[in-house]
Amino acid sequence: MxxxxxxxxxxxxxxxxxxxxxxxxxxxxxxxxxxxLEMFPYPSGRIHMGHVRNYTMGDVIARYKIATGHNVLHPxxxxxxxxxxxNAAMAxxxxxxxxxxxxxxxxxxxxxxxxxxxxxSREFATCDPxxxxxxxxxFLDFLDEGLVYRKNAVVNWDPVDMTxxxxxxxxxxxxWRSGALxxxxxxxxxxxxxxxxxxxxxxxxxxxxxxxxxxxxxxxNWIGKSRGLQFAFxxxxxxxxxxxxxxxxxxxxxxxxxxxxxxxxxxxxxxxxERENEDVAAFCAECRKGGTTEEAIETAEKLGFDxxxxxxxxxxxxxxxxxxxxxxxxxxYGTGAIFGCPAHDQRDFEFATKYELPIISTYLxxxxxxxxxxEAYVPAKSDKVFYNRGFAGDAWxxxxxxxxxxxxxxxxxxxxxxxxxxxxxxxxxSRQRYWGCPIPVVHCDACGVVPEKKENLPIxxxxxxxxxxxxxxxxxxxxxxxxxxxxxxxxxxxxTDTMDTFVDSSWYFARFTAPRAETPTNMEDAKYWMNVxxxxxxxxxxxxxxxxxxxFARAMQITGHLPESAIEPFDALFTQGMVTHEIYELWExxxxxxxxxxxxxxxxxxxxxxxxxxxxxxxxEVIEFPNPNKHSHTNVLAVLKSSADEEAIxxxxxxxxxxxxxxxxxxSGKNREVIIIPSAKMSKSKKNVVDPLHIISNYGADTARxxxxxxxxxxxxxxxxxxxxxxxxxxxxxxxxxxxxxxxxDKDAKGQGDDDLLxxxxxxxxxxxxxxxxxxxxxxxxxxxxxxxxxxxxKAGYAAQREAIMTLAQLMSPMTPHLAExxxxxxxxxxxIVTAPWPKADEAxxxxxxxxLPIQVNGKRRAEIQVPADMPKExxxxxxxxxxAVVRSLxxxxxxxxxxxxxxxxxxxx
RNA sequence: GCGGGCGUGAUGGAAUGGUAGACAUACCAGACUUAAAAUCUGUUGGGGCGUAGCCCCGUGUGGGUUCGAGUCCCACCGCCCGCACCA
Numbered sequence: 002m003x004x005x006x007x008x009x010x011x012x013x014x015x016x017x018x019x020x021x022x023x024x025x026x027x028x029x030x031x032x033x034x035x036x037x038l039e040m041f042p043y044p045s046g047r048i049h050m051g052h053v054r055n056y057t058m059g060d061v062i063a064r065y066k067i068a069t070g071h072n073v074l075h076p077x078x079x080x081x082x083x084x085x086x087x088n089a090a091m092a093x094x095x096x097x098x099x100x101x102x103x104x105x106x107x108x109x110x111x112x113x114x115x116x117x118x119x120x121x122s123r124e125f126a127t128c129d130p131x132x133x134x135x136x137x138x139x140f141l142d143f144l145d146e147g148l149v150y151r152k153n154a155v156v157n158w159d160p161v162d163m164t165x166x167x168x169x170x171x172x173x174x175x176x177w178r179s180g181a182l183x184x185x186x187x188x189x190x191x192x193x194x195x196x197x198x199x200x201x202x203x204x205x206x207x208x209x210x211x212x213x214x215x216x217x218x219x220x221x222n223w224i225g226k227s228r229g230l231q232f233a234f235x236x237x238x239x240x241x242x243x244x245x246x247x248x249x250x251x252x253x254x255x256x257x258x259x260x261x262x263x264x265x266x267x268x269x270x271x272x273x274x275e276r277e278n279e280d281v282a283a284f285c286a287e288c289r290k291g292g293t294t295e296e297a298i299e300t301a302e303k304l305g306f307d308x309x310x311x312x313x314x315x316x317x318x319x320x321x322x323x324x325x326x327x328x329x330x331x332x333x334y335g336t337g338a339i340f341g342c343p344a345h346d347q348r349d350f351e352f353a354t355k356y357e358l359p360i361i362s363t364y365l366x367x368x369x370x371x372x373x374x375x376e377a378y379v380p381a382k383s384d385k386v387f388y389n390r391g392f393a394g395d396a397w398x399x400x401x402x403x404x405x406x407x408x409x410x411x412x413x414x415x416x417x418x419x420x421x422x423x424x425x426x427x428x429x430x431s432r433q434r435y436w437g438c439p440i441p442v443v444h445c446d447a448c449g450v451v452p453e454k455k456e457n458l459p460i461x462x463x464x465x466x467x468x469x470x471x472x473x474x475x476x477x478x479x480x481x482x483x484x485x486x487x488x489x490x491x492x493x494x495x496x497t498d499t500m501d502t503f504v505d506s507s508w509y510f511a512r513f514t515a516p517r518a519e520t521p522t523n524m525e526d527a528k529y530w531m532n533v534x535x536x537x538x539x540x541x542x543x544x545x546x547x548x549x550x551x552x553f554a555r556a557m558q559i560t561g562h563l564p565e566s567a568i569e570p571f572d573a574l575f576t577q578g579m580v581t582h583e584i585y586e587l588w589e590x591x592x593x594x595x596x597x598x599x600x601x602x603x604x605x606x607x608x609x610x611x612x613x614x615x616x617x618x619x620x621x622e623v624i625e626f627p628n629p630n631k632h633s634h635t636n637v638l639a640v641l642k643s644s645a646d647e648e649a650i651x652x653x654x655x656x657x658x659x660x661x662x663x664x665x666x667x668x669s670g671k672n673r674e675v676i677i678i679p680s681a682k683m684s685k686s687k688k689n690v691v692d693p694l695h696i697i698s699n700y701g702a703d704t705a706r707x708x709x710x711x712x713x714x715x716x717x718x719x720x721x722x723x724x725x726x727x728x729x730x731x732x733x734x735x736x737x738x739x740x741x742x743x744x745x746x747d748k749d750a751k752g753q754g755d756d757d758l759l760x761x762x763x764x765x766x767x768x769x770x771x772x773x774x775x776x777x778x779x780x781x782x783x784x785x786x787x788x789x790x791x792x793x794x795x796k797a798g799y800a801a802q803r804e805a806i807m808t809l810a811q812l813m814s815p816m817t818p819h820l821a822e823x824x825x826x827x828x829x830x831x832x833x834i835v836t837a838p839w840p841k842a843d844e845a846x847x848x849x850x851x852x853x854l855p856i857q858v859n860g861k862r863r864a865e866i867q868v869p870a871d872m873p874k875e876x877x878x879x880x881x882x883x884x885x886a887v888v889r890s891l892x893x894x895x896x897x898x899x900x901x902x903x904x905x906x907x908x909x910x911x
Numbered sequence: 912g913c914g915g916g917c918g919u920g921a922u923g924g925a926a927u928g929g930u931a932g933a934c935a936u937a938c939c940a941g942a943c944u945u946a947a948a949a950u951c952u953g954u955u956g957g958g959g960c961g962u963a964g965c966c967c968c969g970u971g972u973g974g975g976u977u978c979g980a981g982u983c984c985c986a987c988c989g990c991c992c993g994c995a996c997c998a
């Protein structure tokens with residue numbers, strides 16, 4: 002009997018697909034188009050199970066769409082710029098370009114054996130000059146349209162390495178290489194005017210019907226539209242030019258609870274005081290320590306500095322408030338100044354407590370509530386509260402009503418204006434790094450900042466750079482900066498900043514529609530292929546990447562690079578989960594004398610000893626086995642493979658391993674134990690990374706693909722288990738063996754149960770189709786398991802069994818395409834299965850004549866009846882009430898009510 | 912700190928507001944075998960009783976809506992993701 006040999010059949014069918022060019026996307030009017038795209042990978046050099054899962058999901062969709070008669074575009078490329086390449090150059094030498102292209106070759110080589118339905122003829126990397134040159138052209142067009150501008154912004158500055166650090170290079174407020182305390186420093190940077198599109202980007206979220214609601218909500222919160230009041234406090238004893246402080250508040254209804262005014266350390270008034278007063282300067286310097294992330298700022302201890310300046314309350318000029326410089330106020334949001342209302346904001350409450358400022362309630366939960374607060378009183382804006390210090394609207398009103406009333410009141414009394422603001426800031430794209438797309442502008446002494454001419458594009462990165470010292474090598478390059486001013490021709494200097502890598506990934510989806518075009522896009526191709534019908538990627542991109550891409554699509558429409566119809570580039574979005582794996586930790590008693598002996602005393606002693614994690618272990622370094630001690634909470638134990646002898650490993654009863662485990666833990670000189678941490682994100686440092694190449698060489702790509710789809714719902718994390726992969730392989734072998742068996746059958750053989758088999762088949766067609774359409778891959782696979790079991794046991798005749806196995810192959814083909822092709826060929830199917838039309842479920846075969854109805858009494862299941870599917874409600878009710886179990890439950894009482902849901906359930910209310 | 916999500920047997924999970932635990936793993940038992948592997952079959956949420964059967968409890972915790980809640984609402988607990996220079 003021939004065997005299932007994935008290594009052989011997978012290579013064969015991949016060649017067949019390549020020969021027929023079945024995945025080459027062709028622009029043609031004969032069929033509807035379908036564009037499926039997975040977020041392209043960073044070329045780290047190794048694919049991991051997360052990639053396998055991500056691309057397999059996209060592949061299932063792509064293959065399903067091919068089978069249902071679409072021209073499918075399913076491209077692949079590389080998000081190839083970024084810091085890891087420069088870090089590698091610094092750490093191990095070599096050049097970022099060589100490192101990156103080497104990695105791309107490696108990863109492509111690792112991906113191809115997966116048998117993905119990718120049109121490789123469209124492949125590109127963002128570090129190809131042909132790609133980033135077009136990106137520079139886009140930048141120039143954006144500049145022309147006023148979508149790009151320059152302004153100052155803060156960066157993480159490492160004062161020892163004299164370089165700008167990324168947020169991830171700041172560890173606990175210190176530079177990762179130098180260990181120096183990081184400072185915030187201002188630089189002139191390029192910005193995209195994304196904030197001009199805040200309202201539009203927010204409003205258009207409503208049109209994205211096939212995006213997850215959580216992603217839309219996260220984007221809406223990120224854009225952060227708020228209506229509030231902007232007004233000015235007039236100052237007392239302030240330096241000249243600062244007789245007013247403009248503040249913005251979303252809670253003008255709490256104005257009577259104001260107890261201080263806070264300004265950002267970067268506020269113009271703070272900066273002026275800083276120049277004149279050493280104490281202020283010292284305080285502002287203190288505030289500028291630490292990273293630039295919102296998280297770092299929000300979680301830092303709240304600090305304030307009393308400037309001595311005071312302001313008058315707008316409603317009561319006799320009431321004066323102190324002005325503090327405070328480290329938690331951001332210059333980027335609002336006006337960089339706020340009034341603090343400690344009674345209704347927890348941050349302000351803590352600040353007021355620390356600096357002994359008054360805490361004044363403006364509203365209370367009830368008219369007689371205690372005004373002395375333990376913490377800030379912050380009810381939902383939609384709750385009705387009692388305004389004890391209201392000044393507009395009713396005494397009892399919701400926060401929302403009070404805010405509107407307060408804005409109206411203030412406007413009428415000339416105390417400010419209602420304004421709408423957005424939290425969304427402009428997108429800073431300048432990076433002081435080498436391995437990125439050069440910003441195509443020139444600095445000329447005479448002409449200032451001048452855009453490069455398009456005919457000079459691409460402005461290519463020089464190859465001869467050194468990474469011996471931190472910082473941007475472009476800055477140090479002896480000649481690259483030198484150029485002629487595009488405007489006046491005089492000697493000038495190139496911009497040495499490069500672009501944020503988010504720019505690269507904000508339009509690659511459009512480039513895939515015409516990857517070799519001499520312009521960023523080709524309008525005809527863009528019109529045909531856009532939008533992306535199904536986009537697939539991680540939830541970690543829910544905000545930035547997706548928001549930036551939405552902005553770019555608009556900007557590209559404005560500059561004539563995308564049609565109007567493509568301003569929302571992703572019709573449907575799916576966010577998949579991660580692949581996780583157990584972590585194995587080796588713990589040892591490193592400090593105390595070893596514990597010896599057995600029994601409870603030894604156990605107690607072990608608990609009290611200083612057991613420490615010594616290191617992490619690779620999955621190959623441990624042997625797992627079931628815990629024979631059934632009373633323990635731990636079901637699986639593990640020992641070091643190196644400690645176990647051959648016999649113990651080979652033996653099927655786990656006695657020897659358990660004895661070894663006990664011996665190592667209690668009797669060895671080290672009290673050594675392997676601890677299993679379930680389900681953690683795969684990470685190199687924790688050594689819980691499973692290499693897909695191993696899986697593919699051991700089991701084949703189809704097994705890897707089947708497993709990553711089968712075990713968890715796609716939006717959730719999947720736990721990689723060796724036994725799961727094993728089971729997937731066994732199942733595929735089983736299917737192959739069934740195919741072989743049917744192939745050996747007598748072609749004229751008649752059997753029993755043809756109709757049952759075909760009914761089960763049509764139900765499976767229906768269920769799997771629904772599953773694939775709705776990303777319910779794991780549920781679809783469960784149905785395929787069930788149908789395989791049915792087919793395996795079937796005694797049906799040859800014709801029915803052949804139809805069943807061929808349909809099974811078709812339904813499996815998006816997940817396990819190689820095995821499916823092989824079965825198809827084995828059974829004499831026409832052409833390739835990949836291009837065969839998707840099977841259709843026969844509606845008539847889906848309905849059963851009789852149904853099983855559960856009968857509940859008061860919501861608890863008590864019985865079950867079989868009735869014809871079309872039996873009238875009244876008759877069902879009669880049968881249900883007559884049922885022995887129901888009679889017993891009712892105990893003679895008359896039912897109050899009977900609910901009959903046809904085809905579903907009967908509930909008797911006693 | 913802020914924003915978003917998730918939580919179901921030993922494990923991964925299934926379940927348009929309608930029989931909780933499909934399917935798979937693991938374990939246990941059986942068949943085949945000299946034996947093992949492989950393969951196949953079967954059992955398995957917890958507790959109880961008068962054990963062909965029946966009853967009680969059970970979807971992180973506590974409340975609520977409903978004839979009926981894993982599913983909807985509120986509060987809490989735990990874990991995960993994002994926070995603008997990681998990609």
